[in-house]
Amino acid sequence: MNTISIRKVTLKDLEKLLEFEQGIITAERSFDPTLKEGKISYYNIEKMISAADVEVVVAVLNEQIIGSGYARIEDAKPYLNHKLYAYMGFMFTHxxxxxxxxxxxxxxxxxxxxxxxxxxxxxxxVYNDNPSAIKAYEKVGFKKHLINMRIGL
Known part of the structure; x- marks a missing residue:
């Protein structure tokens, strides 16, 4: 049986990562009416790859990249009980x-x-209207914390 491995990305992975980014955007368009029409980009992936405060990884199966994600170290708000936290994003599975x-x-x-x-x-x-993603994150220990609300005027 073939096993999935996780490794840090390299610049050689950039084309596949850009494809995954568009996959994320396509999926999220149905949840977010505020996204612009046409081709957009969320990330500067090339910059993320070389940043010391960001870890970008891919899941590989049979030498094919099948998933991605990143964690970025951020300064926490001064009123929180931690100075730093990691923001996770770019979560995509083919x-x-x-x-x-x-x-x-x-x-x-x-x-x-x-x-x-x-x-x-x-x-x-994670989008509130994406119960499968919420369930996946809860399965690995994440808990709902805040709800971000909006109104178009």
Missing amino acids: PDHRGKGVNAQIIESLTTWVRSQDVFEMRLD
């Missing part, structure tokens, strides 16, 4: 490999990196 625990393995790898940075708080954003 549709052919969903339900195989890819997301959990990526989160486990990022968690290990975050702890190695002496950071002990991780956060992420």
